[in-house]
Amino acid sequence: GENVEQHPSTLSVQEGDSAVIKCTYSDSASNYFPWYKQELGKGPQLIIDIRSNVGEKKDQRIAVTLNKTAKHFSLHITETQPEDSAVYFCAAPRFRGRNSGGGADGLTFGKGTHLIIQP
Amino acid sequence: KAGVTQTPRYLIKTRGQQVTLSCSPISGHRSVSWYQQTPGQGLQFLFEYFSETQRNKGNFPGRFSGRQFSNSRSEMNVSTLELGDSALYLCASSIRVNTEAFFGQGTRLTVV
Numbered sequence: 001g002e003n004v005e006q007h008p009s010t011l012s013v014q015e016g017d018s019a020v021i022k023c024t025y026s027d028s029a030s031n032y033f034p035w036y037k038q039e040l041g042k043g044p045q046l047i048i049d050i051r052s053n054v055g056e057k058k059d060q061r062i063a064v065t066l067n068k069t070a071k072h073f074s075l076h077i078t079e080t081q082p083e084d085s086a087v088y089f090c091a092a093p094r095f096r097g098r099n100s101g102g103g104a105d106g107l108t109f110g111k112g113t114h115l116i117i118q119p
Numbered sequence: 120k121a122g123v124t125q126t127p128r129y130l131i132k133t134r135g136q137q138v139t140l141s142c143s144p145i146s147g148h149r150s151v152s153w154y155q156q157t158p159g160q161g162l163q164f165l166f167e168y169f170s171e172t173q174r175n176k177g178n179f180p181g182r183f184s185g186r187q188f189s190n191s192r193s194e195m196n197v198s199t200l201e202l203g204d205s206a207l208y209l210c211a212s213s214i215r216v217n218t219e220a221f222f223g224q225g226t227r228l229t230v231v
Binding site: 032034036041042043044045046049089093094105106107108109110111112 | 166174216225
């Protein structure tokens with residue numbers, strides 16, 4: 001099955017600086033890579049995603065890049081603000097085995113990155 | 120548009136009991152998946168339902184089960200609760216399988 005590795009586990013940056021979180025995946029068939037932000041006491045919130053037919057996607061201060069050859073994708077947050085402090089998760093599709101008909105069901109998540117924005 | 124609704128938000132049960140958690144997906148979404156979140160294991164896939172059919176199941180014992188109704192609402196059940204089942208249980212809904220998944224607030228289950 002899919003294996004997703006996420007680094008770093010904790011990231012502390014000064015307010016206004018940029019933050020980068022990196023993930024690698026194992027299954028070359030993966031074609032969809034979402035990023036989630038989870039604040040204390042809340043469920044994960046989808047903040048941006050990318051499909052395998054593009055290499056980069058931006059939405060205001062956040063961007064995601066994808067390198068299919070190297071099987072890694074990254075989240076970039078520019079001009080960080082205190083409200084960016086949260087735990088961020090990357091994910092990739094979970095694939096069923098061939099004996100189960102193939103296809104993707106659910107997501108495999110990275111272990112998360114605790115992003116701390118220092119004022 | 121209302122988001123994903125999970126009930127109850129908090130639950131305390133004793134070992135050996137069983138529990139049922141409920142999830143109402145976003146209107147129009149037919150796929151519902153369940154995850155267990157713990158500090159040690161992170162977010163782990165439990166199962167996914169689409170059109171009332173379980174499509175896949177993660178590596179959890181048979182004590183964990185679920186179902187989906189014709190209105191796409193879903194329930195998960197855990198029988199013979201163990202201390203290690205204490206976790207945040209999250210439900211996510213999608214229009215269909217392998218598309219954007221939106222999570223609810225979760226149900227915090229504590230087993231004592």
